[in-house]
Amino acid sequence: MINLNVWGGAGEHGRSCYVLTGEKHQIMLDCGIKKEGTGQYPLFDPNIIPGLTAVFLSHAHEDHSMALPLLYKHGYSGEIWTTKPTASQLSLYFSNWKRYVASKGGDLPYDEIHISAMRFRFLEDEIKAGDWLELEKGLQIQWGRSGHMIGSVWMKFQMEDRHLFFSGDFSRESLLLDIDPPRETLPVEIAENGRHRRKTSLSIIDNAYGMNGESQDQKLILLREFVLNVLGRGGHVLLPVPAFGRGQELLIWALRVFPEQKILAEQEIWDGLLQMTAWQDWLRPKAIRQIASALHSSQVYVPGNEEDRRSLLREKEALIIFTTDGMMESPRARWYARRLAESRNHAIIVTGHASEGTYAQRLLKGETEDSGSEVVQMGFKIHQGLHDVRQMMNEVPSCKTVLVHAPKSETDRVIANLALDGYEGVYSLEPGAVFRI
């Protein structure tokens, strides 16, 4: 028997953290934060942490990773299993998180020594995607690329007599990133042994988009129309995006869809694109060519300082501007918002989740003095909606499926909808839940 303890991430957006407890092993999947107030952390039981067999990290985003140092503060001395790109992206997320917490008048609940105490093991060094690796007797893992960001993975575990699947954050519709479909495969000795269950016992599946069924293509058609409209009226388009992820996707997309358009990309986003060339194993074959040609494009301007930015904005020609960060908490994102507030012709497009109280959220609600430009929210798909969940449930048939990464009321609606199609054993949980498998 195995228990799932939800320490965060189900019934909410943020602080992904799941603990699976068996007879002998106890593992943790992700350890993130929720970007609200001065930060919300997983519902830790400090007594459990020193005894964890292993910790697994699906990707670098703060809602999956930024509470990891707390494990070392509470006595964990083991390793964090993840991928090389994920580990190398973490330092940027730590410095952003530290700045964010300070800007809200809060304190980090851990110190620099806990960050440097983190020890990593790299999945791709040990085993290739789709193969099984025995970590210890009674604990095997398989991984594959999840298409959500560079280095992001899904994971399967054979823990004692149970087979478990964790999608991480998942998207089949990235323009640049490749995936490994998480098809149903059991370790050979398990599949051949009739005593073991052949079906996956538990799947924890990303359903951040809830009922939304829009495809990437549909979203990008709407985005293209909107951008064309703004540029047509002489306005700049500001796209605040995370340093890694959809920023690079949208930059490549914009270069292809608006081949004559002048684009301003901040250094971090440009660096992210450069970095992608070092991680080609994670890319679709055609993306490698697209990135190479983007890096030589004369359409893109990377400003070196504030004077560069000011002079680019002063020119007559309308710009598409890519800056960090997605929730617009950084001084530079706000600087752009203030500049663009001078005319209603300009537009700001929030392309991801904007947490309560963040600057992006307040702009969307018209609650800041910088609300002079048009501010809209138009998604770029990096998570799963209703149809994707259905496809994943067909691909990985499970006795029990827990949908995560969205408010509980939204998850409840998805489950009611799936029930109409005959899907059973789908659950909507909340932080603090204990779930028997």
Ligand SMILES: [Zn+2]
């Ligand atoms: Zn993510």
Ligand SMILES: [Zn+2]
């Ligand atoms: Zn996430």
